[in-house]
Amino acid sequence: MKKIIIFASAVFVAGGITYLSFQSQSENEIARDGSFGSGNMAPEIEQKAAIKQAAIPEVLKKKGNMAPDALVEQLSRKMRAQFADSINSIVVQVSLKDMRVGLESEFPGQGSQMFEEILRRAFPELADQILLAIANMDAYDEWLVDSYLDLNDMNAVAKDNTVWNKRIELFGEEDARLIWNEEIAQDQQRERNVKTVMTELNTAYDMPLEDRVYTMQVAMQDNYGDTPEGLLMGTASVTTQMVFRLDSVQKELAAMEADERQETINQMRLQLGFPEDRIGVLAEQDKKNDEMWDKGNAYMEEREALVATYQGEDLETELDLLRLKHFDDRNAYSLKQEEALGMMRYERQRIYGLN
Numbered sequence: 001m002k003k004i005i006i007f008a009s010a011v012f013v014a015g016g017i018t019y020l021s022f023q024s025q026s027e028n029e030i031a032r033d034g035s036f037g038s039g040n041m042a043p044e045i046e047q048k049a050a051i052k053q054a055a056i057p058e059v060l061k062k063k064g065n066m067a068p069d070a071l072v073e074q075l076s077r078k079m080r081a082q083f084a085d086s087i088n089s090i091v092v093q094v095s096l097k098d099m100r101v102g103l104e105s106e107f108p109g110q111g112s113q114m115f116e117e118i119l120r121r122a123f124p125e126l127a128d129q130i131l132l133a134i135a136n137m138d139a140y141d142e143w144l145v146d147s148y149l150d151l152n153d154m155n156a157v158a159k160d161n162t163v164w165n166k167r168i169e170l171f172g173e174e175d176a177r178l179i180w181n182e183e184i185a186q187d188q189q190r191e192r193n194v195k196t197v198m199t200e201l202n203t204a205y206d207m208p209l210e211d212r213v214y215t216m217q218v219a220m221q222d223n224y225g226d227t228p229e230g231l232l233m234g235t236a237s238v239t240t241q242m243v244f245r246l247d248s249v250q251k252e253l254a255a256m257e258a259d260e261r262q263e264t265i266n267q268m269r270l271q272l273g274f275p276e277d278r279i280g281v282l283a284e285q286d287k288k289n290d291e292m293w294d295k296g297n298a299y300m301e302e303r304e305a306l307v308a309t310y311q312g313e314d315l316e317t318e319l320d321l322l323r324l325k326h327f328d329d330r331n332a333y334s335l336k337q338e339e340a341l342g343m344m345r346y347e348r349q350r351i352y353g354l355n
Contacts, residue, residue: 068107068110068114071114072114072117072118072121073121075099075118076117076118076119076121076122077122079096079099079118079119079122079123080121080122080123083122083123087123087126087130088126089178090133090171090175090178090179091178091179091181093129093130093133093134094133094134094136094137094179096119096130096134097134097137097138099115099118100112100115100134103115116131119131133171136170136171137170139170140166140167140170143166144163144166147162151163156238164176167179167180190223190224193219193222193223194219194220194223194224194242197215197216197219198216198219198242198246201215201216201246201248202246202247202248203247203248204248205248205251205252207248209249209252209264209268210267210268210271212243212246212248212249213243213268213271213272214271216239216242216243216246217239217271217272220238220239220242224238236272236273239272240269240272240274240353241354243268243272244268244351244352244353244354245351245354250351250352253265253352253353254350254352258290261352262283262286262287265283265286265352265353266279266283268353269282269353286352286353289355293346293350295326295327296326296345296346297346298326299322299323299325299326299327299346300344300346300347302322303319303322306318306319306322319336319339320332320336323335323336
């Protein structure tokens with residue numbers, strides 16, 4: 001008969017940290033996959049192996065046959081044995097939160113106290129440090145929930161900065177990077193996956209437009225749909241930005257007459273999930289953008305002629321008059337300020353559907 005050992009395997013939860021869930025595995029399977037392997041592993045692998053081995057043992061399922069005090073003693077011995085070489089790791093410390101959650105579920109009203117007692121018996125010199133790390137993770141998870149609406153109103157970069165600033169505030173930069181190391185690796189892989197699809201679609205001139213939109217939607221959903229990052233950044237909004245920035249899409253839109261282009265953009269937005277009333281509002285903004293770009297292009301042509309003809313104060317005077325010819329006072333003033341900083345508004349790329 002195969003002996004079954006209970007161990008912890010990684011699962012992703014809302015707080016962004018990989019916690020522990022408990023599964024069964026035979027000793028033969030463990031020997032085969034190396035979960036209990038030799039001491040020749042790299043430190044990072046040893047650390048992950050230690051986390052993987054963490055468990056509320058089988059005896060927890062038989063709690064009716066064991067008093068809480070006896071269970072606390074047994075769990076403390078098990079914890080000390082399994083984490084003796086890795087308990088100083090912040091990753092291991094915060095991962096023990098799942099044991100506390102399990103105890104709270106199995107022993108309502110007693111679980112948290114039992115967990116603290118287990119820690120103090122297993123690692124008396126580190127118990128306060130571990131409890132603080134777990135309390136900080138509790139605070140982070142609560143903040144993430146409380147901040148959902150505010151984060152949802154931010155763009156992707158602002159959200160990422162805000163979330164990381166909070167992590168660093170609670171744990172310090174070094175520990176935060178260690179705790180969320182797996183998330184960073186997953187983020188990088190997701191970015192690579194999406195970038196690969198974008199590269200292919202960028203030159204997919206012969207692919208029907210609706211297929212390009214669909215392919216980008218699938219790529220975003222597959223990589224971000226079920227992640228906290230996807231929830232925070234809004235995959236539909238980001239997908240829209242990516243689709244309209246594809247070179248293949250912009251070249252196709254640029255080749256169309258204005259009415260056909262607007263109808264195509266409307267259909268793309270509908271496919272991307274925009275409600276019809278919002279599509280109508282955006283279409284009005286597109287019309288204003290078209291008018292502004294027409295003015296801008298005409299302004300730039302005349303500006304080029306003035307720059308070739310005038311210099312110094314005479315040039316500045318002529319440019320002031322030219323701006324007022326094409327734009328209202330507010331836009332003429334802001335355009336002048338931009339140009340003084342070397343920013344040429346109408347030399348940037350025109351992206352139909354976005355600007």
